[in-house]
Amino acid sequence: MRRPPPEVTWWSRLVAWVDTPQPIERLALARIVLPLVLLSFQASRLVHADHWLTAIGFRVPYLGGHDWRQPLYLPALPPWLAWTIAAVTVVAGLFLSAGFLTRASAGLFSALLAYLALADRLEAFTVSKLGPMLALALCLSPSGARYGLDAWLRRRRNPAAPVPTHVRGGVIRFFQVFLCAMYSGAGIAKLRGDWLGGDVLWSHLHDNYQTWISWALGRAVPGWGWQGLQYVSLTFETLAPIWFALRWTRPYAVIAGLGMHALIGLMFGPVIWFAMLMSTLLLAGYLPERWLRRLFRAAPIAVSPALTPKTTSGRGSG
């Protein structure tokens, strides 16, 4: 007797969508680049670990436990421990990027980034908050399966073993959905703020975040140009779930997102690390597969069209 086909429910559809195989290069790109961006952002803090985490620098006193400006009070560390945490964070991040002891280094990196974000609100920014989650995502996925030292060592031990070409989609789906949530939320926050009528972009060009590029643009772009950029940004961000869901708008959304982050990174000094982090997520999540393979110089897999699910063929893998 044949077993009846499993019932198709919204849950089974969701699980199938999440599990759709994705090229392993997406995950490898995130694993290689994200830790380097996170470490680059933290670099100016890590080299002053004593001023950051110990009583040598200024510490905000305990505020009673119910103050949004101090989500958790963690006391100052002794200097040797602060320097140890700084060193281990760097090592864990570099190991993760190199794909060496990947799962352990990703877990450790995530935990240390979470500690560093909570230990001191004064040094916690958007990148500090995103870092632990992204490292945790890399930890929970097979991100060391290829393009890293772990993979190289495995291959040396067993040269005949097949090289993985795909991963189950979960972690990539997380990057994709998270980006849409982030953009859409940001767009709605801007709509609720001053972006429709105020001169937001122009108003943020005049302080010590200013770069020579933002200064030059401030002189070259007419007043209405800044308002126009605000509308473009609002349209892209608020409707991001649509732009990234539709196959034919997706490549343009990637280009628009990269352009927006490039402008932000070049115009607002230290914000460049946030821009690079988001750009990496964009590329890992949505870069068309053929471009991604070219980036890694990986040969496309010869797959019988009859056996290839639509979602993994060429442009459809996003």
Place this chain on the structure above:
Amino acid sequence: MPATKPERDGRVMAEPWLSPRARRIVMVLAGIYALFVWMDAAGLNLPDRILPLPMRFFLQEAALFPDAARDAIEYRAEGYRCDTGRFEEIDVRPFFPIQRDDKESRFYRAMFFHRRQKKVLEALDQFIVSQQNRAHPDLRIGGVMLLSLRIPIPPPGTPEGRYQRLPLTDYPQEVERKYWYVTPPGERTQRCEEAAAP
């Protein structure tokens, strides 16, 4: 280590190390996380109501630069010189070496978040006085005035010079100064007397 297994269609899947059940749980949690990040930015305060502060903190990341700046803000400090009995600007950047020249400096961040919290400003006062007196024992101070400058932003499209940090005395009258904290006179006198004692 993730093993690999070839599939019929030529693909080789990297083996996940989480069990299918654990992957489903992680999937649901990841979805909730993304949803809460979106809700926080969109002004729906469900995460605020149900999550403790340290968890909420990791969701507050999407609402970036929603409002226009009314002015460009600079935070500065003046020190009460024990030898002259007058306040003069002191450069606190060496005492806050992380990102010392921009608004990610700890001094800026402390003033930005806590300029209305006396307890933090008193701690900042003590820290700056001790750092200044250690670095410049010949120019001892007994207290500080912590202030912000509100530098007007010109209308859009107005060509202007590059940003540069100016001494307090070089800012014109139209730049508003807001004093957030002054060390009480008794405290200043006491610190200066202690410094002068053999």
